[in-house]
Amino acid sequence: MHEPNVVSWTSLMSGYVNMGRPQSVSWLYTKMSESEVSPNGFTLATVINSCSILADLKTGKMVHAHVHILGLQGNLVVCSSLVDMYGKCNDVDGARMVFDSMSCWNIVSWTAMIAGYAQNGKGYEALEVFREFSSYIMERPNHFMLASVINACAALGRLVSGKVTHGAVIRGGYELNEVVASALVDMYAKCGSFLYSKKVFRRIRNPSFIPYTSMIVGAAKYGLGKLSLKLFEEMTDRKVMPNDVTFVGILHACSHSGLVDEGLGLLNSMHEKHGVMPDVRHYTCVVDMLSRVGRLDEAHKLAKSTRVNPNEGALLWGALLSSSRLHGRVDIAVEASKWLIEYNQQVAGAYVTLSNTYTLAGEWENAHSLRTEMELVGVHKEPGCSWIEIKDSIYVFYAGDLSCERGDEVISLLRELERRMMERGCVGGSTGLVFVDVEQEVKEKIVGLHSERLALAFGLISIPKGVTIRVMKNLRICSDCHEAFKLISMIVERDFVVRDVNRFHHFKDGSCTCKDFW
């Protein structure tokens, strides 16, 4: 063309986006800026879209400035693409700023905002925006919006909201939409209803690799590794091609169900049989798989030979670290935590796990000095929490704290469960520790000492099968008792089961602090 106009430029850019080459768009945009032709809203929306795909926030912000220079801040399509771009670049606040600055909205802009929150793990905000949409806008949500809302419910583990949204899907007639169905499969699995996942999945006609992947991951989370393998087999039999994520899912499943040979076989067949090149995520699963079953040297070797950036390495070395602790491999734990701390990844967790590894190995002084170092450096480990939704209330449980709403009921239910376990031959104590398969004498000793809220005697207690347990001296139960009991459970976990560690939070001993454990 002698004189390409704005439509020619934009068409070319759009063509590159459609052909999966968004990288070329910013180059074209630069070229265009050097020409006489000035971009319009169509051009900017296309360029911004390419930034979304590439998650290129820097270019995206630059183009955002051009939006203002060209006076296009009132253009609905341009603004919606900006909301989407900021969301895809993990800048939800940026997305919200654009969204709030808009003078009119349509279902696309609302969906972009909801999806932005949902994709960034901000399920609560996503549902809040959806609620606002539902109350102000006299328009039914479409399948795009519903998929994002279901995604938000999944992230929050909100089964009831998820079911309500499923109702909206049925009313809207979107049941047969595969994207919506995939979101539902994933949501039900994450919300504790794998049975519903299966039901929704089986209604999908010719499921693609994405619903299959959701099911494989879902089954894995429920400990059904064999089912994950069966689903994988089913999909390949039906000539549905697995992608990289499918392999992350299936290796994750093998890892969590101890299916090591199957997992290794899949890793080796990935490339030649399915055309998917294994990357760091797959090796992370395999490192985890090998190390969980105690094949730490192989896992270690694989970890060292995998090139990673800090973010990827956090997961790979984190997996190795946690298994090193589990199997008492101080040498590997030291190396793994060194890596994590050096690259500033999960520092507090790395300190705690390494310290616990020392403890498991009986290296009390190393454990102690690490705790001191943590305090010196000012590293603090935030306690984790879980939550469950019952009817329309959400109950949150922090590690070591049962002073939550209806905590008393929780405690009495736990006691009832414990009583039933005892009836079935599991052994327990009134203090809440439940031991399985342990000699009566040992049990009494531990339970007895514990119930007096005193130190567990230092030394070695022999238990049958030639296993020894180390128990610490002067271990007092104090306000930070969760740590203490985590420690106990860690020491003994291979030999008997300690449950219900959190219950001891009520035993407070003002005279000691966390430091006294060590």
Added chain:
DNA sequence: ATAGGGTTAG
């Protein structure tokens, strides 16, 4: 010539 949805490792 332009904007929105589902799967992902400790």
